Amino acid sequence: MIEYRDIYKAFDHPVLSGVSLTVESGERLAIVGPSGTGKSVLLKTTIGLVVPDRGDVLVEGESVYFGTRGALDRVRRKVGYVFQNSALFDSMTVYDNMTQGIREDELKSMRAPQVLARVSRALEDVNLDPGRVLTKRPAELSGGMRKRVGLARALVGHPAILLYDEPVTGLDPVNSAAVSLLIRQIAERSGVTSVLVTHDIEGALELSDRIALLDDGRLAFIGTPLEFKSSPEPLVRAFADRRVASEAAAERMEVTT
Ligand SMILES: Nc1ncnc2c1ncn2[C@@H]1O[C@H](COP(=O)(O)OP(=O)(O)OP(=O)(O)O)[C@@H](O)[C@H]1O
Ligand SMILES: [Mg+2]
Numbered sequence: 001m002i003e004y005r006d007i008y009k010a011f012d013h014p015v016l017s018g019v020s021l022t023v024e025s026g027e028r029l030a031i032v033g034p035s036g037t038g039k040s041v042l043l044k045t046t047i048g049l050v051v052p053d054r055g056d057v058l059v060e061g062e063s064v065y066f067g068t069r070g071a072l073d074r075v076r077r078k079v080g081y082v083f084q085n086s087a088l089f090d091s092m093t094v095y096d097n098m099t100q101g102i103r104e105d106e107l108k109s110m111r112a113p114q115v116l117a118r119v120s121r122a123l124e125d126v127n128l129d130p131g132r133v134l135t136k137r138p139a140e141l142s143g144g145m146r147k148r149v150g151l152a153r154a155l156v157g158h159p160a161i162l163l164y165d166e167p168v169t170g171l172d173p174v175n176s177a178a179v180s181l182l183i184r185q186i187a188e189r190s191g192v193t194s195v196l197v198t199h200d201i202e203g204a205l206e207l208s209d210r211i212a213l214l215d216d217g218r219l220a221f222i223g224t225p226l227e228f229k230s231s232p233e234p235l236v237r238a239f240a241d242r243r244v245a246s247e248a249a250a251e252r253m254e255v256t257t
Helices: 039-045 071-078 094-099 104-109 112-125 143-155 173-190 201-207 225-230 234-240 245-256
Strands: 002-010 014-023 028-032 054-059 079-082 161-165 193-197 210-215 218-223
Touching (some): 002 039, 028 039, 039 161, 071 079, 079 143, 094 112, 143 161, 143 173, 201 225, 210 225, 218 234, 225 234
Parallel strands (some): 028 193, 028 210, 079 161
Antiparallel strands (some): 002 014
16 A cells, blocks of 8 residues: 655655555554654655655555656545644634645535535544634644644545554543544544554554554564564564663663674
8 A cells, every 4th residue: 555665865864764664555554663763754755745865655556756747646635644743724724724634626526514514523533522613723722632633634535544643642641542542443444544653652552453663764673563562672672661762772772882
């Protein structure tokens, strides 16, 4: 469904150094790893928000970077993206932000009440009351509410692929549990392919078919939750045992020196 082929990306320093990874159709893949290791950058290469220096991404066999004209648009239409920082349009109401998540051709074919029903349903799915938030602007919402609007906007288009960048980080425990449950239900109900970047290891182990550990711009591990839990790899152990990233890094230094 998604194939990352030998992705390299540097900004002022190397971030991704040859990441290859295949996500199967209908799979739930979690990506974990220390802060600043390139998880968000990798996710962004899926839809051209970050262009790799080398390598390519294929979505349903279609090359994002070396494909035919319009490939990127076609890929973007298949993908719902939950941004780490919500990425809502500040000048627009929640309603207008939400309609951005529906494909343009589909939106044109829908009547206003249908659009409203669709938008309201997606907001209700993330525990938001449409009556209270639809006419608000993002600045009038709490951080957690903005986060959930960002999630609802990714869901409203019923995409074949969902990319989640830390969908529960910063949410209170009740909403964090509700959103985790929702992600699981969406995957089970619709068979959508999902890639979930998260710091919530416990959630990742519960929610995903496979876990990828990204470290220092490389794939340090990929396997099932069971393999993750039983891997002797020190970095994996540090993560599986939910010790902090800096500790894991220190341990790795000891191992390699
Ligand atoms: N647009 C950009 N311009 C310059 N540097 C960038 C850009 N985007 C990311 N970086 C750098 O790339 C590195 C990886 O960033 P990225 O956001 O992918 O980390 P991450 O693994 O998602 O971390 P976190 O867990 O904190 O979200 C960081 O050093 C970051 O500063
Ligand atoms: Mg990130």
